[in-house]
Amino acid sequence: MEYVIQADQLTKKFGSFTAVNAISFSVKKGEIFGFLGANGAGKTTAMRMLTGLSQPTAGQASVAGYDVRTQPEQIKRHIGYMSQKFSLYEDLTVGENIWFFGNIYGLSRSVIKSKTEQLLQELQIGSVKKQLVASLPLGWKQRLAFALASFHNPEIVFLDEPTGGVDPITRREFWEMIYAAADRGTTIFVTTHYMDEAEYCDRVSIMVDGNIAALDTPSGLKDSFEARSMDEVFVKLARG
Ligand SMILES: Nc1ncnc2c1ncn2[C@@H]1O[C@H](COP(=O)(O)OP(=O)(O)OP(=O)(O)O)[C@@H](O)[C@H]1O
Numbered sequence: 103m104e105y106v107i108q109a110d111q112l113t114k115k116f117g118s119f120t121a122v123n124a125i126s127f128s129v130k131k132g133e134i135f136g137f138l139g140a141n142g143a144g145k146t147t148a149m150r151m152l153t154g155l156s157q158p159t160a161g162q163a164s165v166a167g168y169d170v171r172t173q174p175e176q177i178k179r180h181i182g183y184m185s186q187k188f189s190l191y192e193d194l195t196v197g198e199n200i201w202f203f204g205n206i207y208g209l210s211r212s213v214i215k216s217k218t219e220q221l222l223q224e225l226q227i228g229s230v231k232k233q234l235v236a237s238l239p240l241g242w243k244q245r246l247a248f249a250l251a252s253f254h255n256p257e258i259v260f261l262d263e264p265t266g267g268v269d270p271i272t273r274r275e276f277w278e279m280i281y282a283a284a285d286r287g288t289t290i291f292v293t294t295h296y297m298d299e300a301e302y303c304d305r306v307s308i309m310v311d312g313n314i315a316a317l318d319t320p321s322g323l324k325d326s327f328e329a330r331s332m333d334e335v336f337v338k339l340a341r342g
Pocket of ligand 1: 139144145146
């Protein structure tokens with residue numbers, strides 16, 4: 103079994119407050135791993151450590167084979183990251199955003215050009231290439247942000263609440279892109295508040311107050327909590 107994320111007793115304290123409390127888990131290559139928890143449970147803090155943006159206080163983790171403590175720069179080159187406030191430039195056109203990201207990732211002009219055409223075709227947004235990103239519907243922006251987080255073919259893509267504020271059908275369209283990426287072997291690590299999305303994951307971990315309180319497949323979790331839906335699992339866990 104090839105694990106692309108391994109966390110061992112990973113911990114983050116802010117002063118005397120423990121935001122992430124010695125969490126341990128592994129994620130397999132090509133897996134869609136859901137990282138759930140109520141507001142303030144510690145998801146973003148854990149994700150920032152895994153993406154090399156923040157140093158752990160204790161414990162360790164490896165991501166794409168690199169150590170989060172000593173090799174954060176290598177990690178950043180091997181992952182994609184889509185944050186809650188995704189990183190598109192609203193005042194640039196779709197085409198300009200694609201060029202901008204291609205340059206950041208250090209891709210050559212010819213590679214950017216061919217990948218741009220491919221991306222516009224896949225997303226079916228060729229008609230808006232010259233439009234400002236600000237003018238696009240939110241669902242389109244989210245799909246573009248995901249495509250750009252994956253533009254350099256990273257091994258793992260981290261998504262922090264990628265589908266906030268859109269309806270279930272638009273979320274479903276976004277998830278079609280996630281499935282396609284996972285089919286190509288990309289590992290997906292995704293935080294979400296939406297329980298329909300939790301059902302789409304291969305495995306789900308649920309954080310409560312800095313701890314991983316449960317981790318299993320959606321059906322395994324429903325069985326062990328005698329719940330009919332992930333919503334019910336979540337409520338039972340959050341209530342303790
Ligand atoms: N830089 C910081 N300094 C002090 N406390 C922090 C800092 N960053 C986060 N925290 C605290 O750590 C806890 C976990 O925050 P975190 O943002 O990781 O939660 P979350 O699960 O991602 O929540 P959300 O769903 O709201 O994004 C919160 O109580 C938060 O106030």
